Amino acid sequence: MNTQEFAPQQQDKDYGLVEVMGRSTPMVNKGPEGTLPSWPYLFVWEALLFLGVSAMLLVMSILIDAPLREAANPNLTENPAKAPWYFLNLQELLLHMNPSLAGVIVPTAVLAFLMSIPYLDRNLSDIGIWFASRKGKLITIWSTIYTVPLLVGLILFDQYIRVRSLISEPELIPGWLIPMAVMGLLSAGLYAVVRPFRPNTREVLVAYFTGFVVTFFVLTIASTFFRGLGMNLTLPWNLPPGALSF
Amino acid sequence: MISRLRQQLRQLPEQVLQSNIWRSIFRQGYPDNDENRSLVVMNSVFLHFHPVKVKTNTLRPAYTLGLGIMSLFLFLILIFTGGVLTFLYLPTIEQAYVFIQELHTSVPFGALMRNAHRWAAHLMVLAVFLHMMRVFYTGGYKHPREFNWVLGVILLVITFLLSFTGYLLPWDQLSFWAITVGTNIAGYTPFMGAEVRAFLLGSTTVGGEALLRFYVLHVVLLPALLIILLGVHFWRIRKDGGLSAPLPAEEVEK
Structure with a gap:
């Protein structure tokens, strides 16, 4: 040259x-x-x-103007009182289980899972490839198809039938054991759904990460757009004024 | 005469590029050859975060979706708009709300600054989350980038916290009750919930102490932490050989 x-x-x-x-x-x-x-x-x-x-x-x-309500008034409780949207998924969980489990233990476990991902999947051959493989793409789709209706069903079940109306005492059962069993079964079920694909480690992680992301968004959307007075389920057009927490 | 003028005009750009002033600032001529293209990156504090050459895979919009850099741009916009808002804001329960009202009524471009700060904050939370999804689904966390992924998860949490602490500052009903709900969640920490909540709020309820704490966290401590960890995040990208990319075909076969 x-x-x-x-x-x-x-x-x-x-x-x-x-x-x-x-x-x-x-x-x-x-x-x-x-x-x-x-x-x-x-x-x-x-x-x-x-x-x-x-x-x-x-x-x-x-x-679009940023919202500004009346000045803060500790004596006048907002109804519904909602956290910022990215924490509404936790607030939604809070409705269904013991607050320590929903607000602290589950998010800590999720963060631990996220941080451990690169130490579980050590295979370099599929680095830089979206969804790992064609199989990975199918697993992503099936994990979504599996997670969305089950979550929506669980939210509806706990609103209209209510675990706590079936069994309320002692707190250990509806607050801890049933939710943990449900989460464990959901996770096991997700593995059962993707098992026929004979997934490798990364593809299993794809299933669980998809489960997490879908849960994050479904719970956030449910709590943002479908929770009205007293955090009861309602339709977006029936939300009380000021229920959107942006 | 006119043709001489035209000739001089034609030489002007080259003369500017050769001038002492230009060279004192940029040190090299226009980067239209490989040497200057390297120098322009190495001689600039802003550009030297980048490599001189990037993988073609990194330039594929369908690979990165631009989400990481978008998060950074939103953060820079947040520093600027937040800095401007800080001139006009005091974190006391008597004055905070009044200042925000004045932004909308009597400060030129005040509402624009506040709106931009708020929407950029929401968009940054979304962009950082989507960036995490992109890195996961492309396998970008794999060796040697394991720890940079961990740093990324920490950066996501800091982004949440930055947005959350800023949420209280307008001191309206929305922010007051959102922070009440949010800190109540922290109060459910097993064994030491009340202590955690009191540590966050500086009191047992959301009040003046909490406003001051959230303000200092929002404008000093959390941004400083984010900037430092962001520096490490970017530095590690460079040390790990740039963004992840598919292995060359002959290595996959091994």
Whole structure:
């Protein structure tokens, strides 16, 4: 290669620094993985994204005002009193089990599960591939199909039949044992659903991560749009004014 | 005469690029060759977070969906809009609500700043969560990026906490009762729930102490923590060889 091409300011150079790669590549003038200079290819994307995000935010901020209710009044309880939307999934769980289990133990366990994922799945062959494989895609779809109706069914069951109306004493049974049994059965059921695919470790993790994400969104949506006065189930158009916690 | 002027104009960009002032700031000419394209990255504190060359896979919008960088941009916008709002806000139960009202009624662009801060906060929570989903479903957490995934989970939690602490600051009914509900959840921590809740609120109920605590957490401690861990997050991306990508075909066969 002519030095003129890559270092025009070094006119007196007639050599270049060459490194022998540990791998072969069929492509000429490219690194083993296929690379492009960050300038301009990466920076153009970043600049466009920044402009896009800023423009979208500006339009949104002009069109929609952030909510501001009456001044805080500790003597006047809001009904319903809702946490911010990303914690409403926990508040939804709170309706169905002992608060220590729903508000602290389950989220701690979920975070521990998330952090342990890379230490459970050590196989590098499918890195960088969406959903791992075609099988992984099917597992994602089936995990969603499995999780959504069961969650919706459980929410409806606990509203209209109520575990606590069937058995309320002692607290250990409706607050701890039944919810833990239900969560355990749901998890075992999820494994039973994906087992026929003969999944590897990553594909099992795909099933459980999908179960978590779907649960997160279903509970958040249920609690945000379908919980009205006294956190009872209602339809979005029947929500009392100010029930949306954005 | 005109043709001379035209000739001089044509030489102007090159003269600017060669000038002492330009060179003192940017050190190299316009990056239209490989040497300057490398130098422009290495000579700039802002660009040097990036590698000189990126994998083509990293540039595929369908691979990253741009979610990580979008989270960063939203965070930068939040620092800017939040900084402006801080000029106009005092965390006391007498004044906080009045300040927010004034933003909407008497401060030029006050409502715009507040709206942008609020919507960017919600969008950042969403973007960080979706970024986590992207990294999971593409297997980006795998070796050697295990710990960066753990850091990412921690960054998600900090993002939640930043949004949550900011939620109280307007001191209206929405924020008061949301934080009451939220801190009640923390109060269910086994064995030490009351202590955890009192530690968060500085009292047994949501009041002036809680407002001050949430304010300091929101504008100083949590952002500082997020910036530091974000620095580590980005540094590790570089040390681990950039974003994850599919292995070359010959390595998969092994």
